[in-house]
Amino acid sequence: MNFRTNDHDQLLSASLDGTLSSRDEERVAALLEQDPTARRDLQTLTYTRRLLAETPRVPVPRAFTLNESMAGVRAPQRAGWLAWLQPMHLRVAAAMMAVLLVIFVTGDLGTRLQVAGDAAASALVAPSGGLAPDQGDPTGILAAKTPTTDPAASTATTFLGLPSATLLALEVGLLVLLILLLAASWRLSRL
Amino acid sequence: MDEQRLIDAASRGDLAAFNQLVLSYQSMAYNLAFRILGTGDSAQDATQEAFIKAYRNLGQYRGGSFKAWLLRIVTNSCYDYLRQVQRRPASSLDDLSTDPEYTGQLIDPLEAPSDYALRQELSVLIQQGIATLPIEQRTVLVLSDIEGLSYEEIAQTMDTSLGTVKSRLSRARAKLRDFLLERQELLPSRYRLEND
Numbered sequence: 001m002n003f004r005t006n007d008h009d010q011l012l013s014a015s016l017d018g019t020l021s022s023r024d025e026e027r028v029a030a031l032l033e034q035d036p037t038a039r040r041d042l043q044t045l046t047y048t049r050r051l052l053a054e055t056p057r058v059p060v061p062r063a064f065t066l067n068e069s070m071a072g073v074r075a076p077q078r079a080g081w082l083a084w085l086q087p088m089h090l091r092v093a094a095a096m097m098a099v100l101l102v103i104f105v106t107g108d109l110g111t112r113l114q115v116a117g118d119a120a121a122s123a124l125v126a127p128s129g130g131l132a133p134d135q136g137d138p139t140g141i142l143a144a145k146t147p148t149t150d151p152a153a154s155t156a157t158t159f160l161g162l163p164s165a166t167l168l169a170l171e172v173g174l175l176v177l178l179i180l181l182l183a184a185s186w187r188l189s190r191l
Numbered sequence: 192m193d194e195q196r197l198i199d200a201a202s203r204g205d206l207a208a209f210n211q212l213v214l215s216y217q218s219m220a221y222n223l224a225f226r227i228l229g230t231g232d233s234a235q236d237a238t239q240e241a242f243i244k245a246y247r248n249l250g251q252y253r254g255g256s257f258k259a260w261l262l263r264i265v266t267n268s269c270y271d272y273l274r275q276v277q278r279r280p281a282s283s284l285d286d287l288s289t290d291p292e293y294t295g296q297l298i299d300p301l302e303a304p305s306d307y308a309l310r311q312e313l314s315v316l317i318q319q320g321i322a323t324l325p326i327e328q329r330t331v332l333v334l335s336d337i338e339g340l341s342y343e344e345i346a347q348t349m350d351t352s353l354g355t356v357k358s359r360l361s362r363a364r365a366k367l368r369d370f371l372l373e374r375q376e377l378l379p380s381r382y383r384l385e386n387d
Contacts, residue, residue: 010357010358010361012361014361017342045364048371052336053337058234060217061235066209066213
């Protein structure tokens with residue numbers, strides 16, 4: 001006759017794991033002392049647990065590590081007109097800015113050097129102590145070689161006829177734009 | 192790097208750190224899934240799904256036993272898998288019967304062939320016995336007697352009380368005991384119960 005109960009099994013099972021209170025351990029000890037079926041149950045439960053412990057582990061067939069796709073990591077999607085923008089586009093624009101910057105800087109410097117050279121030549125042609133323009137210059141040569149402070153004349157001797165301040169602003173602007181384009185291209189290539 | 196640092200880094204999106212955790216726990220996770228589901232293919236699917244869910248939900252981990260938190264996700268993935276199979280046509284249910292070839296995965300190169308054969312027989316019978324248990328009892332039994340978790344860790348893993356864990360475990364052990372005692376002749380002599 002099988003008179004096992006859930007309470008009976010639970011006591012024996014917990015006793016196997018050593019998780020009973022001292023009071024319940026005393027109950028189990030008394031039960032085992034009096035009841036041969038309880039002794040047999042404890043023996044078979046111990047046996048079952050031993051078999052489970054001896055069950056071999058199943059080797060892992062492969063690594064379960066995640067790649068970015070599995071983890072749901074995607075590059076941020078660019079919307080609208082930014083979607084077609086590629087780092088190469090920005091690099092081409094940066095190259096164009098660089099060429100423009102070189103043209104402006106070399107042109108500006110070249111013009112300045114030329115003006116300085118002309119001024120030095122004029123100084124040689126009109127030595128100190130010579131005739132002042134209002135003192136008479138029958139050939140007109142001296143008047144043509146004398147540097148002038150007329151704004152219109154100054155503009156005519158700068159690169160592309162642009163005022164010096166405008167040229168400087170353009171060069172600085174091109175330099176800033178070039179840096180921004182390079183930075184944007186680098187950032188875009190990392191997305 | 193210790194586990195907590197890996198968890199913190201993984202929570203910030205460091206996939207390499209999370210993969211370190213995967214390598215630490217994949218054997219335990221796969222074995223649990225395998226014992227619950229009974230076949231290698233389904234266990235692989237459930238284990239992989241569990242690690243993906245774990246990575247995406249790391250923000251919900253609130254400390255405590257990371258192992259219990261992770262195994263809870265594995266257990267839930269197994270339950271989800273079983274629910275999906277039950278919704279599919281009857282032919283799919285065959286997929287979840289014990290895989291007769293699964294013991295082919297239990298090869299240990301250091302083990303003598305005769306010992307290996309005996310353990311194979313034991314494993315087949317144990318797995319058949321586990322498969323007869325209700326799913327919650329199966330899970331508690333595997334977590335306790337194969338994976339060696341404490342009652343508290345099992346309670347966390349299964350989101351239940353200690354009393355329920357004790358009750359399910361004692362019933363599972365008793366049922367598996369009855370199953371094995373009825374099939375003593377199928378067990379290798381080394382594993383048979385000696386009579387008094």
